[in-house]
Amino acid sequence: MKKILLSILLLAFFQSMFSQTSLYENPDFDEIAKSHKIIAMVPFKTQVKLRPKQMKDMTAEQLNRIEKSEGESIQTAMYSWFLKRKKRGDLESLDIQDPRTTNATLKKQNIDYNNIMDSTPQELATILGVDAIISGDFETNKPMSEGASVALGVLFGFFGNTNSATINMSVHNTADGVLLWNYNKKVSGSIGSDTEDLINILMRKASRRLAYTKNSKEEEGEEVKD
Known part of the structure; x- marks a missing residue:
C-alpha cells in the first residue's frame, strides 16, 4: 500500500514538473467579446535556448533568423487553430485576420519581428484595425517550425521534436488596451512534431476558458491532458 501511495505521489510530482500552467481571465471578457468582429495574432517573440556548443558555433544573425522563423510559425499555427474552429461553426461571428495581411500592414509602419515589442498591444491592434490582438512570447530548446528545423539540421546535423517549450499568450482589447486573457504553459517531453501539434x-484546455471558444466542442478523439 505504501509503495502504491509513493508511486502516486511521485507521478503527481513529475506531472507538475513537466506540465505547468497558469491562466488569467478578465471577469468582463465574455461580455466584451460579444462586440468583437475581427481579431489578429502577431508573431510571437521567441527565445531559442540551444546547447552551449551549438550557441558557440552559431552567429547572432543565424540565431535571429531561427527565432524569427519560430515566432512566425507560432503565429501561423495559432491562425490555423482558430480557422479550424470557425470552419466547424464555433466562431460564426468572428473573423480572423490572415497573418500575411497582419505582417504586411505592420511592415508598412516599419514594424517587424525585431522591433514589435517596442509597440504596445493596443497600438498594434489599432494599426491592424482589429477589435482584439493575440500576442506573446515563446521559449524552446529545440525549434519545431520547418524553417528553423531545416536551418538547425544544416548547421548541426540534427532534427527532431522539441523537448521543452513555454508559451505566454495574451489577448488585449483594442478599445482600451485592457488585458482580457493570459495563458502561460510549460510542457516537456513528447509534444508533437510541428508547431501546429504544439498549439x-x-x-x-485553455480554449475552455477563452471567451471566443468557450462553447466549442472538443475535437473528436482528442484526449485532453494538462
Missing part, C-alpha cells in the same frame, strides 16, 4: 496541445 493544439497547448490550447486544448
Whole structure:
C-alpha cells in the first residue's frame, strides 16, 4: 500500500514538473467579446535556448533568423487553430485576420519581428484595425517550425521534436488596451512534431476558458491532458 501511495505521489510530482500552467481571465471578457468582429495574432517573440556548443558555433544573425522563423510559425499555427474552429461553426461571428495581411500592414509602419515589442498591444491592434490582438512570447530548446528545423539540421546535423517549450499568450482589447486573457504553459517531453501539434496541445484546455471558444466542442478523439 505504501509503495502504491509513493508511486502516486511521485507521478503527481513529475506531472507538475513537466506540465505547468497558469491562466488569467478578465471577469468582463465574455461580455466584451460579444462586440468583437475581427481579431489578429502577431508573431510571437521567441527565445531559442540551444546547447552551449551549438550557441558557440552559431552567429547572432543565424540565431535571429531561427527565432524569427519560430515566432512566425507560432503565429501561423495559432491562425490555423482558430480557422479550424470557425470552419466547424464555433466562431460564426468572428473573423480572423490572415497573418500575411497582419505582417504586411505592420511592415508598412516599419514594424517587424525585431522591433514589435517596442509597440504596445493596443497600438498594434489599432494599426491592424482589429477589435482584439493575440500576442506573446515563446521559449524552446529545440525549434519545431520547418524553417528553423531545416536551418538547425544544416548547421548541426540534427532534427527532431522539441523537448521543452513555454508559451505566454495574451489577448488585449483594442478599445482600451485592457488585458482580457493570459495563458502561460510549460510542457516537456513528447509534444508533437510541428508547431501546429504544439498549439493544439497547448490550447486544448485553455480554449475552455477563452471567451471566443468557450462553447466549442472538443475535437473528436482528442484526449485532453494538462
